[in-house]
Amino acid sequence: MPPFHLLGGEMHAEAVSLATIAANVGTPAYVYSAEALRTAAQRFRTALARVPRKQLMFAVKANPSLAVLRILADQNYGADIVSGGELDAAMRAGIAANHIVFSGVGKTAPELIAGLDAGIGRFNLEHEREGQLLSTLAAQRSRRAPALLRINPDVDANTHAKITTGRSDSKFGVPVGEALAMYDRLSGLPGLDLHGLAVHIGSQITDLAPLEAAYRRIGDLIRALRAKGHRVYHVDLGGGLGVSYRPGQDDADVEAYGAMVAAVTRDWDATLLFEPGRFIAARAGVLLTRILWVKPGREHPFVVVDAAMNDLARPALYDAWHEFAAVRPSGKTFSANIVGPVCETGDTFAKARVIDRVDEGDLALFHTAGAYGAAMASTYNCRPLVPEVLVDRNRYAVIAERIPAHEVRRQRLAPWMPDVPDMHAA
Numbered sequence: 001m002p003p004f005h006l007l008g009g010e011m012h013a014e015a016v017s018l019a020t021i022a023a024n025v026g027t028p029a030y031v032y033s034a035e036a037l038r039t040a041a042q043r044f045r046t047a048l049a050r051v052p053r054k055q056l057m058f059a060v061k062a063n064p065s066l067a068v069l070r071i072l073a074d075q076n077y078g079a080d081i082v083s084g085g086e087l088d089a090a091m092r093a094g095i096a097a098n099h100i101v102f103s104g105v106g107k108t109a110p111e112l113i114a115g116l117d118a119g120i121g122r123f124n125l126e127h128e129r130e131g132q133l134l135s136t137l138a139a140q141r142s143r144r145a146p147a148l149l150r151i152n153p154d155v156d157a158n159t160h161a162k163i164t165t166g167r168s169d170s171k172f173g174v175p176v177g178e179a180l181a182m183y184d185r186l187s188g189l190p191g192l193d194l195h196g197l198a199v200h201i202g203s204q205i206t207d208l209a210p211l212e213a214a215y216r217r218i219g220d221l222i223r224a225l226r227a228k229g230h231r232v233y234h235v236d237l238g239g240g241l242g243v244s245y246r247p248g249q250d251d252a253d254v255e256a257y258g259a260m261v262a263a264v265t266r267d268w269d270a271t272l273l274f275e276p277g278r279f280i281a282a283r284a285g286v287l288l289t290r291i292l293w294v295k296p297g298r299e300h301p302f303v304v305v306d307a308a309m310n311d312l313a314r315p316a317l318y319d320a321w322h323e324f325a326a327v328r329p330s331g332k333t334f335s336a337n338i339v340g341p342v343c344e345t346g347d348t349f350a351k352a353r354v355i356d357r358v359d360e361g362d363l364a365l366f367h368t369a370g371a372y373g374a375a376m377a378s379t380y381n382c383r384p385l386v387p388e389v390l391v392d393r394n395r396y397a398v399i400a401e402r403i404p405a406h407e408v409r410r411q412r413l414a415p416w417m418p419d420v421p422d423m424h425a426a
């Protein structure tokens, strides 16, 4: 049974009715299925069965919720992190430090130190200066930092421009042509234990050809490095596998991906790391919302929902499609624009889309919102931070609370300002 399904005419997450969650938690709210997380985690691992030595690291940025990370830790996933905050999130969830890889193009010295002090498994270096700094920091602590060099393979991932990372004009990694000489120099540093390569060419990738092209370039580089006597025994192949967001679109073929990886890396003789985010979490979550108004529009009515771009930014940022469905579908449909309450036209989830007929007060949901959903939420328009709910069979729990904007921002007057007059005093 799919994790989100109709039961007695009403949408459920596993065995829990979404109407029950809405009644008790309110809307908008993210709802996750524990079973869907576990299933995706296992499916990804199974697809890589023919890769003999591997470590799977969940890309925390996709969904940093403590309870979600805990489920993935139980599935023996480590963590791919990109900030000190994500390091903290992974450690709090009980992910072993040596099962953490630190990616990201702008790590700060305090973040590198936090990673060193925690004893994380690997740092993925994005450029030479970062390697020099990490070496210095590690040497000061009489340590050698385990590190991989991230390569920019100059491959276009054929995905949305804002989430493609492997082209030579992007900020990520070091140019493949400069990698050999740089690896040489970095290997000589006293505080670095450079022992492999990393690559990640983008996200929401469904065409395996660019991934294969990138991995083949890495293979060539491994051979060239070894020919010069370098040690290469870990290779991080990144994340990036896409999922289907709309009818007619297919998920990335993870089994074909596994077969491709096994074939391309057959003679690499290295432990492979993988950093899936979206593939694990996207389908495991929905954003539950209530219809505030159905407002007449020139060509199509506006369905004004209580979720907005601050809760789910993907449509506004990437023109992303999230399927919309009524929690109690009547079987009737209509063509409508779906918009949120935020004061920008960009706060639009769908334009002129044929959707379940909904009315004021009805509940509805946006599908495939478990990755880069709550993770990217903000308090824009002083809206509260959206809560998260985890369902596991017939149980559910709030795993992140709805937090009023003023508690998130913790604003204060400047000390030289007089107190705000109490307008309500008698």
Ligand code: LLP
Pocket: 059, 062, 080, 103, 104, 163, 200, 202, 203, 204, 205, 238, 239, 240, 241, 275, 276, 277, 278, 279, 314, 318, 371, 372
């Ligand atoms: N590893 C690295 C180094 C990454 O930069 C990313 C994603 C991943 C792994 C995980 O990629 P995934 O398996 O999830 O595709 N906010 C955007 C997606 C940004 C992805 C950034 N990097 C969205 O909502 O589509």
